[in-house]
Amino acid sequence: MTVVATWIDVIAASSEEKQRYQQYKLRKQQLPQEHRAAVDAVERYLVYRGVITSGDILLTLLDDLMILFEECAADGTPVRAIVGDEPVAFAESLLDNHAEGQWIAKERRRLDQAIAGILSATD
Template structure:
């Protein structure tokens, strides 16, 4: 029964962890909250994470980063640097295995390898 529910609803534990992160982000000071939400939004659009557990881990790590920075009094710009897009994409690189494109890259390689039969230039 649990497998059926997970298939239909997704992993409820992951959803609970994600919701907890959202509560933690909302509890941040205004500037850190706005920055964390902006980075998370960018990551969700640009990152195309298809594995729920990877998405949740990424969100937890992002939340912890901004929580620590807020508690240490670290300004937002010191976290993200001069180029917030570069920061977000560098951060995302740590979670690349969860991106849907990783699966498609493996699928393309396997398809070409199968056609090639191990021979180069066929």
């Protein structure tokens, strides 16, 4: 199974999530072309990089992205001013704000617990 298939499976987990995703896509179509293209590019990166394991968290991340771009488009803010000089850093900061939904969050907790267990056993 590819990352894209997994992402679609996560989105399609419930009819409510499907509806939220459809609303997101409709909102994206309302953006000016340049902003819409930027959202598409950021979304692609997030999906391939993020490995979000919860449909709700992924949709919340996409909603946050959409709110930002809708507000900036309404204000006439150019795409470069939104994503800065480092679009990857911009996307990574979005992922950092939604880390609880990534598979790595579970592994981080596991590592913390393992080290805490090792240290408490030697005390």
